Amino acid sequence: MLLPETRRSISHVVDLLAEVKMMAAMEHPHIVEFIGVAWDSLTNMCVVSEFMAGGDLKALLSDYEEQNHPMGFNRGKLKIALHIAHALTYMHSLDPPIIHRDLKSKNVLLNEKLDAKLTDFGTSRERVNESMTGGVGTCLWMAPEVMIGDRYDDKADMFSFGVVLSELDTHLSPYWHVKDPNDSSRQMPEPAILQMVATGKLHVKFSKETIKAVVELGNACVSLDPTTRPTASDALYKLHTILANESEKDGFVK
Template sequence: MYTVLAWYSGINCDGTPYDVFISDSSDCITNVSCTTDNTADSSHLASLSTVCTTDYMAATKELFGDSPYLLLESYKDLNCETLGYAEGFFASGNCEGSSGLSAFSIATIDNNGSASVRSYNGSLCPESSFLYSLEADADAIQSHSCVDYFYKWYSSNDIISSTSVSSSGSINNDKIVTEAPTYSPTPSPTPSPKPTLSTAAIIGISVGALFVVVLIIAAIFCCKRRSRAKSTTESHLQPTASLGSAQAAPFAVPYRETTSLWNDDLIVAKRIPRDKVRIKTLLSQGAYGEVYSGVFNGLPVAVKMLLPITRTNLQHVNEFLAEAKMTATMDHPHIVSFIGVAWDSLSDLCVVLEFMDGGDLRSLLNQYEEKRHPVGFNRQKAVIALQVCHALAYLHSLMPPVIHRDLKSRNVLLNRAMEAKLSDFGISRERMERTMTAGVGTSLWMAPEVMLGEWYDDKADMFSFGVLLSELDVHTLPYANAKKCSRDSYGRQLPETEGSGGEPEVLYRLQTTLSHEL
């Protein structure tokens, strides 16, 4: 039995789903016509339907109807034998959502039969938020062969038997069938005697027929070359982005960038044996991942993994591997060192990092606050700030520059010697363009232009660094002492609460400390 989840724009589960997720589940026994998706981003409305079926191919066809779609089967092993899950994409050529709107994608079926799925972090799929792409040629899709060791592709061009939904909501499923058309032979009349051709005539006819065949082959070759050239030209056109479109747009081909993270040279070079990585205790947990203490080759390490609920999601797995690649490219004394990446299957992918035995800066500041440690800057705090500044200077000096985009006290790790190192490059991006607009990060540390979805560059990290300085100064979370936007019963604004001296005073204190003690 399989559970088929279909996500729709809006709250009524109508139109074409933008994403379909299939998993093997013995617990699925009841169909759910439509519910509100509570995991979706708060700025978007999404609804979710659930179908229980033994034939997810037919169920997917039923859900997409006449709309073009792609179906990717993801396997747990390298030979595509043990199915992990499958995911269906609305192949509109436009920017569509994913399960829970955790990412966004452009799925395209080209005129030549090839297909691609490009994943983005931004809701309008700007190139600056590009995560990864999966591609398959027409032969791989038609033969359903194992691509990149893990995937099998299907498309709406496959011949699938019709299905119907009964009044109870169950789907009557038929298997995929690919049948060649059958023709009934037509009785031919008894031929009448014909005159016999001479040997010379037979030779002449044969030569003429051969000449015609050569001409046909040459014409086909020229047509294919023209078609390929046209496809290459069209591949640089950007599609019109429209989230949750219910109508199939013309197959505009987005910019194609051959990307296969699993075969990337850096990932292959940094891969380590999975059985050599031993997991010990849980250190921290976030929205999508968790960090464990562990041992590799007898040395203590930090092991980062996806949450169990996200390990079977293709987009989350690829985003996690993209983060691993980003971290592997970093080489700076104040950035957490990358040791390696390991996996035996998609579901046990892990990233092995340097173990920072001093915890994170936020935990240290919480201890300071509980013990009423004196506020203000001392030498230790100034050194931490300076080391973070060195790490940012390194990121911004790379070509192209790298914007961290989530600088905060939780992402500054310490060792026992109180040396600070920057971590968590989950949403960092190379600045491929002049500026970016994808609003990502943690709101308390986020620059106003990022929060408003406006143009921004590496200066956004400097705003977050300023907020980090305020944390070092007063030990509390950002804006903890900010005045509440509230009024009394007479409508009068309440008086301001006392807080720190503000950002200019914080910078002055830091400058004074650095000039006297460093």
């Protein structure tokens, strides 16, 4: 939807229309369904999409934290991760591939059964060249190459996916464990965090309760070198394997 302060901006109207075009072209069970567009003028439009009764993943994890829900992965959390990986695999397999560029827990919506679907394609772009430049997305989920304005591709989404895996594990915001060196009661300022992430000196943290294979996948996703990160299909296969193995030995947290 165009906010009142942006309705007279042609660039914002064009951006919304681009998002509409992209949403209308995608059809997948783990991407929020596009219903249509409502408007009474060219500058007063809104996108209509399916209603997701479970809210967003960020809110769910905040509830888990307040309720002292156990850290680590249970079947429900792993299912959410699987659904995100399914959506990314679909997007990255299109011709040309589509890069979300703003994957974070707030942009993962849930239904009443906690089935997950990706939303908010306002910063997504078709990968028409070998790689792109231009920093987009929300900083704490952003890949280092995007932060510094370097060339990037669909592996930028995989970095963000690794950050989301850490959120699913701990229920906390990325880099929650990093404290201000001058005041240990406060979190390190975001610019300092981003500088450390961009240079590979800081990574997201997983809890000791987390399944080892999930930690390995998450750490691979947030590798400083994009070429060493798994593809979405690699991550999807790995998650299916983890689910099968842990179900067999009942290795999930309760």
